Amino acid sequence: xxxxxxxxxxxxxxxxxxxxxxxxxxxxxxxxxxxxxxxxxxxxxxxxxxx
Numbered sequence: 001x002x003x004x005x006x007x008x009x010x011x012x013x014x015x016x017x018x019x020x021x022x023x024x025x026x027x028x029x030x031x032x033x034x035x036x037x038x039x040x041x042x043x044x045x046x047x048x049x050x051x
Contacts, residue, residue, distance in 0.1 A: 044050050
């Protein structure tokens with residue numbers, strides 16, 4: 001039983017690590033999208049393309 005519990009704990013640690021990596025990637029992508037949106041807004045203002 002102890003061996004099985006250790007396996008489950010190792011699996012959970014692996015899942016948590018993978019999830020943390022995924023979340024870090026999402027934050028990075030969100031930051032990139034926000035920066036691109038900011039640039040697009042600025043371009044639209046300069047070209048007077050906004051309604």
